[in-house]
Amino acid sequence: MKILVSVKRVPDPETKIKIKPDGSGIVEDGVKFVINPFDEIAVEEALKIQEANGGEVVVISIGGPEVVEQIRTALAMGAERGIHINVDQPVDPAGAAALLTKVAQDEGFDLFLFGKQAIDDDANQTGQLVATSLDVPQACFAYKVEVEGDAIKVGREVDGGIEWIKVSKPAVITADLRLNEPRYASLPGIMKAKRKEVKEVTPADLGVDISPKVTVTGLEAPPTRGGTKVVEDLDELISVLRTEAKVF
């Protein structure tokens, strides 16, 4: 099975982000960048499927030269080769999906594995957009993936439980949190990754227009709450809930 996995470079989820004073973005100095956690889960699932069924895992990332670091990390985990789409401007989900769709059409894949959302813009759109433009079925928020010959059965995390659907190949699957525990890259894996192919292309090479459909015009800090009152005992808690918060 030939599988395309995309990885996005995002701030480490453990980092407390700071917003630039002019609201144009976040402060990147001193911030560690990693593979988007959901994408890392997608890489792991792709590798597991490839190990069980044969085939090839291709990892792709969109961004400046710095995203090659995240491609190398996925290669060190075990992916076969990389594609770097070199862009020098912000790309919205529609632009990312257009680029991924073009690569998919040029190369042909049996399966697309993406994270369900990136933890920076929290958009949760790209996988669905790629499935739509390729007119292939999607199974988003995957909790469990079972390959059954030409079909793939996916348990999806939905409100109220798990929904099982069956999709034919090719298909788009987006990974939710509990699909698997991503492996760590081994030292031999890291050494090998250095020699693996990473092909660089630009949107112009692909003939894809990435002018944004959605523009972020500003970022600001969320409103803060009024501070914490520490109460001594349960009677005081009940009392403040009744008299101050007026919830009972």
Added chain:
Amino acid sequence: MSRTLVVAEVYEGAFVSATLHAVRAAAELKDKSGAEFDILVLSADASVADNVKGYGAGKVLAATDGAFGHYLARPWSRTIAAVAADYDTVMITATTMGKDLAPCVAGLLDAGMASDVAEIIDASTFRRPVYAGNAVATVTINTDKKVLSVRATAFDKAEPTGADSPVESVSATAVDSKEEYVEFEGSGGSDRPSLADANIVVSGGRGTKGDFEPIYKLADSLGAAVGASRAVVDAGWAPNDWQVGQTGKVVAPNLYFAVGISGAIQHWAGMKDSKTIVAINKDGEAPIMELADYAIVADLFNAAPELADKLDALKASGDISL
């Protein structure tokens, strides 16, 4: 005159009331831009459309077809996009179904989409949480057609207007089958309110060590829904769909109890819009103890059941009503 199409959520054949959050958002957009709104209902049973006719829509459009008995993104989005050809804005509540479906509609319409919209500034400018709720982005959709998924906790449910909208039928778009529904495994019969609708939520964290009895006792005394932190769900102590957090359920009840929860950014992002937040934790240094409105340093295994007993006594004497 611009127009808005609200897509109703119907799951396993039943109308899902979370739809009414998107109806409220459409009514807000109408106040700001004058855009009238209609509501589209996809279902195998035409009568499901009756659920939304009392909420001020210009009309209710019913696409009734056996293919809509179970939700599947491809067939649903094709019919929605065909109907949406006559509209400027499409709105869907950002439930798991809305999040799955809305981008497909945007793709088919070649429309820009804003996810999880928390505030409508004007017909093309919106505000939405990013970076797990640590920042709020103002976004502009540059395309003529726009798709929005709206954050349920940011818009109250629409109230009935007392008048009925006319119901019209629209045709379903036939789609070749590349996917099939298999089954739904519900996460378990509970008589408690659902997390999305509850007025009060009691959530347990790692501090429970997997013993949720104190959480259940307090929740049942309060008539509350039960939630959990990611650590608890990852450990298998609670079902997946109990997880409150940026990547799980986002809730904003009147009253939220964080019991034995440290208050990781991820969790905070999922409940910080609650009206009043109470933390019960034996660790006075836990981050939640500086974030909550009220905090008590106590062992949850004593404090939660005792609080339940005290509340039960107050209820019995008629001093409080819940």
